[in-house]
Amino acid sequence: MSSNSHSDKDIYQVMLLNHQHYAVPVKSIISVLALEKILSLPDTPNWVTGVVHVRNAIVPVVNLSFLFEIDSLSDESRHPLLVLLRHPHDSQRWLALCLTDITQLIDTEQLAETSLRSSPHPCVKHVVDIDSQPLHLLDISKLFEQLMKDPG
Amino acid sequence: MNPSLSSATAAFHQEALQTLQQIEDWTLSSIHNPSAVMEQQAETFRLLHSLKGTAASFGNESIAQVCHAIENVLDDKTQLKTQDSEALLMAIDYCRHILSNSPLSPEQHDEHRDECIARLNKLVNDPNSANQTQPGEPSGSVWQIDFAPYARFFENGHDPLRIIRSLRNFGPIKVSVFTEKLPEFADFDPFQCYLRWQITLKAELDYHQLAAQFEWVKHICDVTIDILALPQKKRVIEPNRYKLNEANLEALLTVSQTLQSQLQQTVALTNQLNQTDKIRLSRRNHAMKRQQQLLQQQLLHIAMCPLADAFARLPRMAFDLANKTAKPVQLNMDIAPIELDSFIVNSLIDPLTHLLRNAMAHGIEVAEHRQQQGKPLTGQIHISAEQAEDQLIIRFSDDGAGLAEDKILVKAKQMGINIQDLSDKPKISEWIFRAGFSTSQSADAISGRGVGLDVVKQHVTDMGGDIELVSNQGRGCCFIIKIPVLRSLMDVQLIRIKDQTVALPLIHLIDSYLWDNARVIWLNGKQWFITDENQQVPLIDVGRFLQLPDTERNEQFAHILLVNVDKRFFALCVDSMAEQMHLLIKSLRPHYHHINGIKGIxxxxxxxxxxxxxxxxxxxxxxxxxxx
Structure with a gap:
């Protein structure tokens, strides 16, 4: 490694959902939990799986595969983890992503060396190739924005 | 301090305050409806008597004495007059002060008590009643009484047990009986007294009060009364020595909820164990869950309190203000039976007080003016509070004069507000929430200093809420307060629909029926239900509303619920009914937006x-x- 002075901001957590790789800044992760019983909500888009009760709060659960229209399968056994994220500018606002697994930590320096692809969705900052696999770097603020948009 | 004694005292205080509230409600109701309310006098008398006894048992002699004086008044009256009600309310206030550890000196307390008792005694026809209840300076708080009746004690029908029991009226007693003079059975004379007693009494009393109990028998017994402890002259006002602020409480609630989640997750792990271990762990898990639920209940008990608490003092305030301003007024309240964060409930007390004072000072007109305008002589104030979606909505309206727009415009000019469009009513309503904005010519004890509505707005804004005013000149005005509610406690009916549990606010549920094809009809492409009163009400499929997958309904278990919202009836069809519970309700905010038709989780x-x-x-x- 070239440097030991990385801040949390530079480090991303790579996560796996239905064979797709996503990454979020470590700083925005509150915790990783085993999947709770999700309560489905009526009148919501299919990518809002429902809500869970974690840390004394009712938190919406987002399925990225549905949001990015990558996968249309819905099977909770395929994503047994929940990663709880906080809003970058408002620590009182949370959301949860359902995941299959969490894998490695990477830093931005590593990402700089990889080739960039165009972003397929407003909630994705960049897509980069890592080990020939596309990695979606999520824009957490946009994800929250998307969630708070009232479909009604 | 003995912790059990402390919790018992706390329970006494809580119960006593509730009893006082009930007595106050009864007293206030008697003003508007004397004949109907006097029918409940027996119940009020029972409450008072019970409070008197409990107060004495807890060494609260002052409350016992005041209750006794109130009892004398109620005993003497068949209908309360205004001065009776005022004296009763003053006495109730005194008892509240005592229970709330008010920062008065013991001397001030005694003065206040004597004033209350004297005022109550004046209302009673019996001229001796003042002597019966007027106590002297307490000379002791723990007493030892040696009571040794002579052998001939029974000759005039005296009963030592009656005297001992009468001491219980002062406070808790411990009685020891001595039998050393008891003869052999053959020599036993049932007409002679062979026993003596030693009684320890815990009560702050004047020596003469105690000695008076033995006045009629002092010639046929030996009585010695000793003071074991002097009265506690100075009441030590102990501040809350425990620190539990909002953040601490939230942290504890989070721990409790996390514990609950983790316990749930261990259930899945038990399946990997052998049968014996599985049973053992399941039992432990069950016991821990129970403890977690108790912890959660205790925390919620601390965090939440009934919404009605915020409005509890208003009827009394309205009564006092009506007397002070000579404006008769009737206060009608319709408060939803829910519990909210104590923070919200406590923060509402001040704004509501301001609004009531404001309504009495500026809204409700004097009787002559009302008569001239063809209004009923008694002004009407209506307050309603309910949770709609994830907001608490309070409507505070009166049938008074409404906003005096001309005066407001003059005041606005004086304050340098740029007035462009005189017909802009919403702006006029907004101005009155500005600091120092009062059109009252003079400040009095009630209002007019220009402090009030800006404070109301500040309180509401601090709670994340909003306040608006709708006014109709000459007809009255209505303040609408909206406050976001992130959690509440509510009575709900649980129902099952397509394998999902759904909750319905119990307050809206009128009745439930087993599914009956004969009472369900199709008309104009819609399903209707025929009620017991032969009314046809819309039948709504909740499963379809919640977008749950269509499944075959088992009509053997299916139920129809009759629901009433704002006097509009409709029916819901559900797969089955479950329990009724008092549950914690959380809002989808701030993490998600509101969903139409869903009040919360x-x-x-x-x-x-x-x-x-x-x-x-x-x-x-x-x-x-x-x-x-």
Missing amino acids: AILPEGDLALLLDSSKLLMSYEMVSGN
């Missing part, structure tokens, strides 16, 4: 979640879909 005792239906939105949504 109910947390079931095991930690599972259920949707809480918003009955009024359900009906609205049904009507929109069906084109009504």
Whole structure:
């Protein structure tokens, strides 16, 4: 490694959902939990799986595969983890992503060396190739924005 | 300090305050409806008597004495007059002060007590009653009484037990009986007294009060009264020595909820164990869950309190203000039976007090003016509070004069407000929430200093809420306060629909029926239910509203619920009924936006979640879909 002075901001957590790789800044992760019983909500888009009760709060659960229209399968056994994220500018606002697994930590320096692809969705900052696999770097603020948009 | 004694005293205080509230409610009701309310006098008398006894047992002699004096008044009256009500309310206030550890010196307390008792005694016809209840300076707080009746004690029908029992009226007693003079059975004379007693009494009393109990028998017994402890002259006002602020409480609630989640997750792990270990762990898990639920209940008990608490003092205030301003007024309140964060409930007390004072000072007119305008002589103030979606909505209205727009415009000019459009009513309503904005010519004890509505607005804003005013000159005005509610405690009916548990606010549920094909009809493409009163009400399929997958309904278990929202009836068909519970309800905010028809998320005792239906939105949504 070239440097030991990385801040949390530079480090991303790579996560796996239905064979797709996503990454979020470590700083925005509150915790990783085993999947709770999700309560489905009526009148919501299919990518809002429902809500869970974690840390004394009712938190919406987002399925990225549905949001990015990558996968249309819905099977909770395929994503047994929940990663709880906080809003970058408002620590009182949370959301949860359902995941299959969490894998490695990477830093931005590593990402700089990889080739960039165009972003397929407003909630994705960049897509980069890592080990020939596309990695979606999520824009957490946009994800929250998307969630708070009232479909009604 | 003995912790059990401390908790018993706390329970006494809580019960005593509730009893005082009931007595106050009765007293206030008697003003508007004397004949009907006097029928409940026996119940009030029972409450008073019970409070008197309990207060004496807890060494609260002052409250016992005041209660006794109130009893004398009620005993003497068949109908309360205004001065009776005022004296009763003053006495109730005194008892409240005592229970709330008010920062008065013992001397001030005694003075206040004597004043109350003297005022109550004046109302009673019996001229000796003052002597019966007027106590002297307490000379002791723990007493030892040696009571040795002579052998001939029974000759004139005296009963030592009656005297001992009468001491209980002062406070708790411990009695020891001595039998050393008891003869052999053959020599026993049932007409002679062989026993003596030693009694320890805990009560702050004047020596003469105690000695008076033995006045009639002092010639046929030996009585010695010794003071074991002097009265506690100075009441030590102990501040809350425990620190539990909002953040601490939230942290504890989070720990409790996390514990609940983790316990739920261990259930899945037990399946990997052998049968014996599985049974053992399941039992432990069950016991821990129970403890977690108790912890959660205790925390919620601390965090939440009834919404009605915020309004509890208003009837009394309205009575006092009506007397002070000579404006007769009737206060009608309709408060939803829910519990909210103590922070919200406590923060509402000041703004509501301001609004009531404001209504009495500026809104409600004097009787002559009302008569001239063809209004009923008694002014009407209506207050309603309910949770709609994830907001608490309070409507505070009066049938008074409404906003004096001309005076407001003059005042606005004086304050340098740029007035461009005189017909802009919303702006006029906004100005009055500005600091120092009062059109009153002079400041009095009630209002007019220009401090009030800006404070009301500040309080409401601090709670994240909003306040607006709708005024109709000459007809009255209505303040509408909206405050976001992130959690509440509510009575709900749990129902099952397509394998999902759903909660319905119990307050809206009128009746439930087993599914009966004969009472369900199709008309104009819609399903209707025929009620017991032969009324035809819309039948709404909750499963379809919640977009749950269509499944075959088992009509053997299916139920129809009759629901009433704002006097509009409709029916819901559900797969089955479950329990009625008092549950914690959480809002989808701030993490998600509101969903139409969903009032919030109910947390079931095991930690599972259920949707809480918003009955009024359900009906609205049904009507929109069906084109009504």
